[in-house]
Amino acid sequence: MNVRLKVRREERVSKYIRDRVGEGRTLHFTLIDPAKLSDIDEVERVAERLAAAGTDCFMIGGSLGVSERDVDEVALRLRKFGLPVIAFPGNISGISKHVDAVLFMSLLNSEDPYYVIGAQVAGAFVVAKYGIEALPTGYIVVGYGGTAGYIGRARPIPYEKHEIVAAYALAAYMLGMNYIYLEAGSGAPQPVPQESVKLVKSVIPNAVLLVGGGIRDPNTAVHLSQVGADVIVTGNIVEDNLEKAIEIIKAVRSIRKTFL
Numbered sequence: 001m002n003v004r005l006k007v008r009r010e011e012r013v014s015k016y017i018r019d020r021v022g023e024g025r026t027l028h029f030t031l032i033d034p035a036k037l038s039d040i041d042e043v044e045r046v047a048e049r050l051a052a053a054g055t056d057c058f059m060i061g062g063s064l065g066v067s068e069r070d071v072d073e074v075a076l077r078l079r080k081f082g083l084p085v086i087a088f089p090g091n092i093s094g095i096s097k098h099v100d101a102v103l104f105m106s107l108l109n110s111e112d113p114y115y116v117i118g119a120q121v122a123g124a125f126v127v128a129k130y131g132i133e134a135l136p137t138g139y140i141v142v143g144y145g146g147t148a149g150y151i152g153r154a155r156p157i158p159y160e161k162h163e164i165v166a167a168y169a170l171a172a173y174m175l176g177m178n179y180i181y182l183e184a185g186s187g188a189p190q191p192v193p194q195e196s197v198k199l200v201k202s203v204i205p206n207a208v209l210l211v212g213g214g215i216r217d218p219n220t221a222v223h224l225s226q227v228g229a230d231v232i233v234t235g236n237i238v239e240d241n242l243e244k245a246i247e248i249i250k251a252v253r254s255i256r257k258t259f260l
Contacts, residue, residue: 013057013084013101013133014178017208017231020056026225028252030055030245031088031212031235032078033062033186034070044077046242051081053246054253059233060099061088063147063186071096086135090151092123101133103179108138108168112153137179137210138172140165142192146185146213156185165196166203173204180204184213187236191215194227201228217244218251225255 020027030050037043047058058078060071071087075098078085087102089095095102104127107115127134141149142165145156157164169180180200182192191214201209211224212233221232232252238245 027056035065063090097130104134105139138177144188188214198227
């Protein structure tokens with residue numbers, strides 16, 4: 001294969017994230033699903049408000065109906081706000097040359113090897129060719145799972161099985177994945193349990209812990225941060241209730257951790 005690789009060595013996005021986590025901050029990432037958007041201009045207007053409220057990064061991704069062209073178009077609009085733009089790919093079609101980084105994820109509790117390693121093999125040359133910074137991420141679906149869990153053929157870990165969540169996270173970290181993403185699923189009736197978040201953070205304190213799914217109010221976001229989440233991810237709430245999403249961002253921005 002004649003591929004000219006441009007593997008990025010600077011790790012600017014990783015430094016951006018880790019510097020802020022190291023200061024005791026909890027970060028907020030806004031997830032935008034191109035398949036759920038009907039107006040690209042509306043994306044820009046909403047993103048402007050979210051950036052002004054203090055979101056730290058924009059993520060682009062979805063499990064159904066997302067093409068590289070969609071991600072390209074959204075990424076170019078989001079780059080205007082000077083925040084990192086990170087691909088959150090449900091498949092190799094979710095990668096774009098216009099993003100700053102990609103959550104290079106393995107869906108660890110999938111029963112389909114494609115989502116554990118197959119898609120990553122298929123997409124590795126694309127990420128390298130585009131020179132996109134890869135953030136090695138262990139992706140773990142908990143409880144409800146939503147579309148991501150269904151499409152990814154995950155066997156969701158029951159909400160009450162905190163030790164299994166922690167075991168997956170620890171295994172991912174031992175395999176070199178410095179980012180752990182606990183996902184309850186888009187539209188989940190409840191978020192990842194605080195007990196799971198606390199246990200994961202206690203066994204891998206040096207990993208960056210992202211938590212998403214089912215986070216609909218500021219108190220939930222604050223409580224998840226207090227027990228160990230380094231990054232709060234919200235997506236559906238942006239589409240359903242923009243004002244509530246802004247409240248969550250402001251609440252997350254106010255958190256300063258002094259106990260870690």
